[in-house]
Amino acid sequence: MVYNVTDVTKRRDVMINLSRSMESDCPSKESLLPAMVHHFFSDKDDLFKDKIISGCLAREKEASTMVDKGIAFPHSVIKERISPQILCCYSPTGVPWNSTGEKVSIIILLVCNEEDHLPTLSELAGIFQMPGVTDKLGKAKSAEDMSEILLRAQSQKEKNWSKEKEIITNSLLREADRLRSNTENTKMVLFSNSLIQILSVVEQFSQKSSILVSSKNRVLNRVDLLKKHFTVIHSVQGSISYEKEILKQLWTEKILSDGDVVISLSGFEFDMMPHSISITAIPRDLYDESRVLKYKIPHNVNLEILSRAVSLASELSRQGREGKSVGTIFVVGEYESVQDYCKQLIINPFGGLEDYERSILDAGLSETIKEFSKIDGAYIVENSGKIRSGGTYLSIPPHQIRLQPGLGARHAAALGITLVAPVASVVLSESTGHIRIFWDGMEQDLFVPGDR
Numbered sequence: 236m237v238y239n240v241t242d243v244t245k246r247r248d249v250m251i252n253l254s255r256s257m258e259s260d261c262p263s264k265e266s267l268l269p270a271m272v273h274h275f276f277s278d279k280d281d282l283f284k285d286k287i288i289s290g291c292l293a294r295e296k297e298a299s300t301m302v303d304k305g306i307a308f309p310h311s312v313i314k315e316r317i318s319p320q321i322l323c324c325y326s327p328t329g330v331p332w333n334s335t336g337e338k339v340s341i342i343i344l345l346v347c348n349e350e351d352h353l354p355t356l357s358e359l360a361g362i363f364q365m366p367g368v369t370d371k372l373g374k375a376k377s378a379e380d381m382s383e384i385l386l387r388a389q390s391q392k393e394k395n396w397s398k399e400k401e402i403i404t405n406s407l408l409r410e411a412d413r414l415r416s417n418t419e420n421t422k423m424v425l426f427s428n429s430l431i432q433i434l435s436v437v438e439q440f441s442q443k444s445s446i447l448v449s450s451k452n453r454v455l456n457r458v459d460l461l462k463k464h465f466t467v468i469h470s471v472q473g474s475i476s477y478e479k480e481i482l483k484q485l486w487t488e489k490i491l492s493d494g495d496v497v498i499s500l501s502g503f504e505f506d507m508m509p510h511s512i513s514i515t516a517i518p519r520d521l522y523d524e525s526r527v528l529k530y531k532i533p534h535n536v537n538l539e540i541l542s543r544a545v546s547l548a549s550e551l552s553r554q555g556r557e558g559k560s561v562g563t564i565f566v567v568g569e570y571e572s573v574q575d576y577c578k579q580l581i582i583n584p585f586g587g588l589e590d591y592e593r594s595i596l597d598a599g600l601s602e603t604i605k606e607f608s609k610i611d612g613a614y615i616v617e618n619s620g621k622i623r624s625g626g627t628y629l630s631i632p633p634h635q636i637r638l639q640p641g642l643g644a645r646h647a648a649a650l651g652i653t654l655v656a657p658v659a660s661v662v663l664s665e666s667t668g669h670i671r672i673f674w675d676g677m678e679q680d681l682f683v684p685g686d687r
């Protein structure tokens with residue numbers, strides 16, 4: 236069970252570069268915006284530039300982007316995954332911007348994709364809200380003046396943010412300590428890859444039962460220094476942000492035990508400060524989810540993805556959907572090896588999504604995945620974690636499939652696909668809530684999640 240006790244909203248850091256500026260005496264926004272795009276994107280093809288220009292002009296038609304006296308924030312949101320581009324322009328004569336012809340001299344054009352749009356606008360707004368910035372910009376006489384004012388404001392804002400970070404870090408640590416002193420059998424797990432950050436916080440909580448999780452040698456090589464602060468220093472491969480999976484590993488290695496309450500402190504990965512504390516009570520059935528880690532699974536199946544599919548199946552088994560049990564299949568492996576056996580029962584619900592929006596590892600997607608489990612069929616999940624499809628019928632050529640009595644078409648399909656392709660499948664039975672894992676045409680594991 237994982238529940239957040241303190242959820243300090245993650246501040247998504249968007250790197251914005253305010254140093255690109257130009258001066259223009261274009262008389263209207265219809266001429267100025269294309270001029271800016273051509274100036275700043277001179278190395279890009281015309282199609283790309285036209286897309287940006289029509290995006291910002293369409294946005295201006297909806298409503299003027301004038302935000303303050305003399306300042307406008309036109310923007311164009313594009314599908315391409317580019318880092319947010321901020322293009323600044325100073326107009327000495329001013330350009331009429333809103334319906335009443337009010338003029339702006341400072342034009343900050345933002346070009347980015349959907350995901351970055353709001354965080355970048357909010358970052359920009361934060362810079363403009365720094366005391367005195369808009370007044371100073373009103374007095375700017377050149378593009379250089381404008382750039383200098385903006386860059387100074389940005390640097391001041393960064394300094395202020397460092398102070399805020401320190402305050403948040405200290406209050407999170409105090410909260411973690413308070414939780415620890417109020418709860419029995421607690422273990423503190425610090426997820427970090429930064430030696431400096433670890434050392435800066437480590438003095439502030441007592442070292443009894445503290446575990447450090449890191450994936451970087453520069454941290455792990457400093458065991459001598461760190462062992463006086465942590466009872467265990469645990470090394471992981473790859474990212475340290477899959478906390479639940481890492482806790483399962485710690486459980487399988489008996490570093491955590493049933494009944495332990497784990498206080499996790501994490502977030503250093505994002506911007507060198509802890510963002511959140513979560514508490515995990517290690518439930519008895521965590522073993523069932525994690526024991527798949529102990530198997531020798533086929534080399535062409537990603538263990539992390541398989542383990543995630545098992546976790547989701549286990550959550551679905553316990554929770555059901557709208558008070559009813561659900562069943563489903565996850566097939567994990569190379570898509571090419573199973574595509575000939577896949578037929579869509581419905582339009583693929585993940586079909587229209589970009590790759591980065593359909594990862595099974597994305598905690599934000601788990602509710603969607605669980606919701607679509609009401610639909611007949613299987614999920615096909617690639618080794619990268621990308622959910623290739625949902626609502627997929629597995630059409631297996633005739634094979635002798637030996638199943639235990641009571642198991643029907645769903646289990647036959649889940650087993651059958653592993654007979655014809657080098658993949659693993661996880662099947663949740665709607666009627667019993669049991670989870671079975673198959674590969675090499677055989678049932679490899681069965682477990683019964685608790686609390687159903």
Ligand SMILES: Nc1ncnc2c1ncn2[C@@H]1O[C@H](COP(=O)(O)OP(=O)(O)OP(=O)(O)O)[C@@H](O)[C@H]1O
Binds near residue numbers: 610612648666667
């Ligand atoms: N070939 C297949 N590919 C994907 N899904 C399938 C396939 N065959 C059956 N199913 C799904 O399994 C569901 C239940 O079928 P059935 O009751 O025969 O299976 P079962 O193995 O007894 O599973 P459960 O224990 O969940 O009832 C079907 O409604 C369908 O959604």
